[in-house]
Amino acid sequence: MNVRHRGGWSVAALVAVVVAVALLGACAPSAPKGAKPGKAGGGGATSDMSVAAGKVYVAPGDLDEYYMFSSGGHSGQVYVYGLPSMRHISTIPVYSPYPATGYGFDDDSKAMLGYLTWGDVHHPSLSETGGDYDGRWLFVNDMNGRVARVDLRDFKTKQILGPVPNVSGNHGSAFVTPNTEYSMMASRFSIPLPKGTTTGTDKYATDYKGVLTAIKIDPKDGAMSIGFQIVTPPFNWDLGDAGKAMSEGWMFWTCYNAERATGKLEVTSTQRDRDYIAAVDWKAAAKAAAEGQGDMIGGIKVLDPKKVPGLVWLMPCGKSPHGVDVSPDGKWIIGSGKLQGVTTAFNFEKVQTAIRNKDYEGDEDGIPVLKYESIKDAEVPVGLGPLHTQFGPNGMAYTSLFVDSAIASWKLGTWELVDKVPMSYSIGHLAAAEGDTVNPDGKYLVGLNKLSHGRHLSVGPSQPESSQLVDISDEKMKLLSDTFTEPEPHYAQIIKADKIHTIEVYPKEDNHHPLAIWDVKDAGIARQGGKAVVKMIAVRTSFTPTEFTVNQGETVTVAVTNIEQTTDELHGFAILDYNINIVIDPGETKTVTFKAEKKGVFPFYCTNFCSALHQEMQGYMIVK
Ligand code: K7E
Ligand code: CUA
Numbered sequence: 001m002n003v004r005h006r007g008g009w010s011v012a013a014l015v016a017v018v019v020a021v022a023l024l025g026a027c028a029p030s031a032p033k034g035a036k037p038g039k040a041g042g043g044g045a046t047s048d049m050s051v052a053a054g055k056v057y058v059a060p061g062d063l064d065e066y067y068m069f070s071s072g073g074h075s076g077q078v079y080v081y082g083l084p085s086m087r088h089i090s091t092i093p094v095y096s097p098y099p100a101t102g103y104g105f106d107d108d109s110k111a112m113l114g115y116l117t118w119g120d121v122h123h124p125s126l127s128e129t130g131g132d133y134d135g136r137w138l139f140v141n142d143m144n145g146r147v148a149r150v151d152l153r154d155f156k157t158k159q160i161l162g163p164v165p166n167v168s169g170n171h172g173s174a175f176v177t178p179n180t181e182y183s184m185m186a187s188r189f190s191i192p193l194p195k196g197t198t199t200g201t202d203k204y205a206t207d208y209k210g211v212l213t214a215i216k217i218d219p220k221d222g223a224m225s226i227g228f229q230i231v232t233p234p235f236n237w238d239l240g241d242a243g244k245a246m247s248e249g250w251m252f253w254t255c256y257n258a259e260r261a262t263g264k265l266e267v268t269s270t271q272r273d274r275d276y277i278a279a280v281d282w283k284a285a286a287k288a289a290a291e292g293q294g295d296m297i298g299g300i301k302v303l304d305p306k307k308v309p310g311l312v313w314l315m316p317c318g319k320s321p322h323g324v325d326v327s328p329d330g331k332w333i334i335g336s337g338k339l340q341g342v343t344t345a346f347n348f349e350k351v352q353t354a355i356r357n358k359d360y361e362g363d364e365d366g367i368p369v370l371k372y373e374s375i376k377d378a379e380v381p382v383g384l385g386p387l388h389t390q391f392g393p394n395g396m397a398y399t400s401l402f403v404d405s406a407i408a409s410w411k412l413g414t415w416e417l418v419d420k421v422p423m424s425y426s427i428g429h430l431a432a433a434e435g436d437t438v439n440p441d442g443k444y445l446v447g448l449n450k451l452s453h454g455r456h457l458s459v460g461p462s463q464p465e466s467s468q469l470v471d472i473s474d475e476k477m478k479l480l481s482d483t484f485t486e487p488e489p490h491y492a493q494i495i496k497a498d499k500i501h502t503i504e505v506y507p508k509e510d511n512h513h514p515l516a517i518w519d520v521k522d523a524g525i526a527r528q529g530g531k532a533v534v535k536m537i538a539v540r541t542s543f544t545p546t547e548f549t550v551n552q553g554e555t556v557t558v559a560v561t562n563i564e565q566t567t568d569e570l571h572g573f574a575i576l577d578y579n580i581n582i583v584i585d586p587g588e589t590k591t592v593t594f595k596a597e598k599k600g601v602f603p604f605y606c607t608n609f610c611s612a613l614h615q616e617m618q619g620y621m622i623v624k
Contacts (some may be wrong), residue, residue, distance in 0.1 A: 006430035036207035052480045055471060058085040066433055066494050068446060069124045069138055070467070073488030076119035078140060078150065081448050083433070083444055083494060085468055086483040087301050094140055094148045094157045095119020102572065102583035103157070106590040107557075114503035116144055122490040123174055123239075123489065127222070131244040131438035135499035137222045139183045141173035147183050147215055148174075149222050154585075161224040166193050166211045172240040172253050176217070178438070180226060182282065185213040186237035186253045193231070194298035205260040208234035211302070212253065212312075214282060228289035229302045230312060233365045235276065236269070239323045239388075247348045249283040252333050254321040258364075270339065274316040274372070276364075277324055277335050279351055285311045306366030313355055314364060314533050315346055316372040320380075321428075323388035327397070327412055328438050332377065335384035336399065342379040343386040343399050345415070350375045378415040382408040387428060388491075390435035392442040392472055398435070400427040407447055407470065409477060421470055421477040426450040431492040432472065441496065445470040445477070448489040456484050465489055504567040506587030513589035515559035520544040531555040532596075538562045538571040538584060538606070541613035547620040550596045561589040567623050575600025575621055581606055596623045 058064055064082030067089075072079055076096030080089045096118050097104025104113050119142035127137040138150040145163035147170070150156065164170070164185065172186025182231035190208040199207045214227035235255035243250035255525045258275040262270035285303055288294065288311065294303040317324075318337035325334045333346040353359070354375050360368045370406040385403025392398065395412040405425050409418040429448045433441035452466035464484040471478040510520065517523060517535045523544040525534045532554050537544045538561070550556050561575045573590075574581040577598060584590050606617035 022082065027169060043217060047089065052478065056084045056086065056469060056481045063497065065497055066444065066492045067493050067497055067500060068431065070485065070489045070492035071121040071124055071140065072486060073490055074118065074120045076121060078121060078124060079486060080236060082590055086481055092150055092154060092155055092157065094150065095142050099581050102581055103594060105580060106582040107593050119144060122171060124491060124493050125174045125176045125183065126493050126495055127180045128176055128178050133434060133437060133499055135495065139174040139176060141170050143169050143171060145170045147185065149224055152500050159224055162572045164213055164226065165300045166195060166229060167213060171378060172237045175240045175242055176359060177242045178244045178248050180217050182214040183217060183224065184242065184251050185215060186240055187211050188236055188238065201262045204234055204262045206299055208523065209233050210237050212280060214286065226300050228285065229293065229300050230280065230285060231302050231304050241324050241326045243330055245552035247326060247330035249281065251280040251282045252324045252326065252567060253278045254317065254324045254335060256320040270320060274318055275321055276314040277317045277321060279313045281311055285389055297444055301548065312367050314367055314369045315351065315375055317344055318370060325389040325436065328391050328440055332412060334389045334397065336389065338385055338387055338402065341381060341384050343382050343389065344376055345378045345380060346375050347377040380410055380415045382410060382417065383420065388430055390430050390432035390445065391440045392432055392435065393440055398430060398432060398445055400430045402426055402428065407477065414457060418475050419477050421479060423449050423468060424455055424466060425453050429491045431494050433494045433529040434496065443473050445472045446492060448492060450485060455482055505565050506585060508587055511587055511589060516561045516589040518563050531557060534558045536560045538573065539564055540569065540611045541617045543617065545618050547622065549622040549624060552596055552599045552623050554596050555593065556596050557591050557593040559589055559591045560584050562586055569610060570608045571610055574607045575602055575604045577602055581607055599623050
């Protein structure tokens with residue numbers, strides 16, 4: 001079905017189709033009801049199950065070939081899987097406390113979380129060098145206007161930046177530029193600026209603003225700092241991708257609600273035939289900000305394209321686009337209108353020519369709108385509800401189809417459809433091995449589905465998401481396995497395992513914590529600056545000191561150093577009744593500070609099983 005931009009479907013027809021399919025989806029495909037345990041149900045594309053099983057089998061003791069970093073949505077976490085086994089290896093807590101690793105309980109991680117104890121992670125973004133993953137850091141967005149950096153040497157969250165001024169709903173993030181100069185953000189919701197202004201929504205079209213934000217990244221240590229912002233009309237910015245190779249220096253973001261509507265957006269924001277993809281010359285914007293252009297609003301340098309032209313152009317894109325994805329060579333920008341049956345391939349060279357020739361069809365608050373016909377190469381009839389596109393070698397592209405509940409594969413340049421594989425059910429994002437880099441690997445593709453519809457043992461009304469592994473080594477895609485995932489994977493990235501170089505212990509000589517001690521002689525309690533400071537050592541299988549006494553009402557800091565230098569020898573430190581549970585890795589020092597409000601004798605103990613005498617690893621805090 002080739003939906004043309006003009007004379008295409010009416011809004012009513014589209015809404016009818018979407019609603020009808022959604023209704024069907026709600027009752028139709030609960031395929032495996034009555035399926036016998038151990039039997040594959042649900043009509044996957046697997047024709048030869050033993051071949052599929054062989055492809056995903058990783059023998060005990062063997063290692064997977066890839067890591068997959070999957071966003072944990074509103075769990076605020078990142079989940080790590082091995083591919084092709086799809087085994088869940090680890091959980092990285094980012095925006096939510098996680099008692100399993102003591103995250104959010106010790107002083108540093110608690111301070112990092114601040115007043116927010118949840119986040120909504122949609123888009124992990126691995127650091128890149130020359131447009132390829134370099135295995136150094138993972139950046140992830142949070143809808144609460146924040147970006148976090150995870151260090152891939154120890155898989156720990158090291159920095160949370162934000163909430164960033166003026167940003168409301170940081171969805172179009174944390175996409176890095178090809179040499180990790182910036183992590184880019186775009187706000188999903190528009191608000192009157194600066195934050196705190198209370199203009200009513202009757203002035204939405206004129207007084208509410210969207211913002212695009214560049215977060216600067218230090219090339220040495222990955223430290224993030226506020227860069228600059230570009231103010232835009234009140235569109236709802238959605239997804240982004242950085243230009244690469246020939247389009248390096250550009251950033252692309254989709255939006256919905258070009259109508260600038262309020263109220264029930266499902267109706268009010270779907271009136272027009274097209275919304276936009278913003279094409280941003282971020283290098284020019286960085287230069288303008290560095291040269292002192294723009295105004296400080298809410299503590300950040302904000303560039304207004306009306307006053308500083310030559311930074312932003314708008315590319316019309318069909319019907320409420322969602323994903324935007326740049327091809328490995330940087331030539332094509334693939335924009336998927338989720339209310340249509342095609343995905344559109346825009347040609348970067350044509351975009352540049354149109355900009356040079358001022359081939360415009362109008363403007364939005366001073367931002368020029370390019371002519372659709374001048375910049376598009378093709379409308380690829382991939383199927384209904386296209387959302388996101390990933391890439392393989394040899395010009396292969398893979399687009400997720402939410403409404404069709406399938407993945408379509410097709411070819412860049414010739415635009416021919418190659419294959420389709422059904423997804424169970426309702427796919428959102430998809431992730432191919434290194435499939436958003438300049439050099440995709442092919443081999444594996446994971447469909448990150450929204451619904452599992454009982455393809456698993458029943459766990460009651462709250463069902464897991466399903467992530468399905470697909471073999472893409474041949475033109476014919478083959479479904480290999482189902483994995484059930486915690487809510488809620490949006491995007492994921494898959495990186496070759498040998499690109500990541502982890503440490504096994506924190507070397508003693510690198511521990512510069514002021515309260516670190518390595519000899520039991522130095523352990524004990526002292527009063528410093530009006531508070532009690534307990535320096536403690538944890539090592540198999542005891543704490544030193546085994547008890548300490550403080551006064552009721554006193555502020556207490558316990559600093560625990562795990563002096564082990566052996567892999568996997570973690571110790572926990574929990575105090576009952578005081579809501580304290582921290583975990584200290586080998587060579588690490590962690591502190592926990594609290595007010596000793598409750599009088600009495602409170603046992604503390606090691607929460608992380610460490611040896612045959614783990615149970616004996618205990619002591620007492622006496623509060624007099
Ligand atoms: Cu498509 Cu937030 Cu990237 Cu969900 S987003 S699927
Ligand atoms: Cu230390 Cu258990």
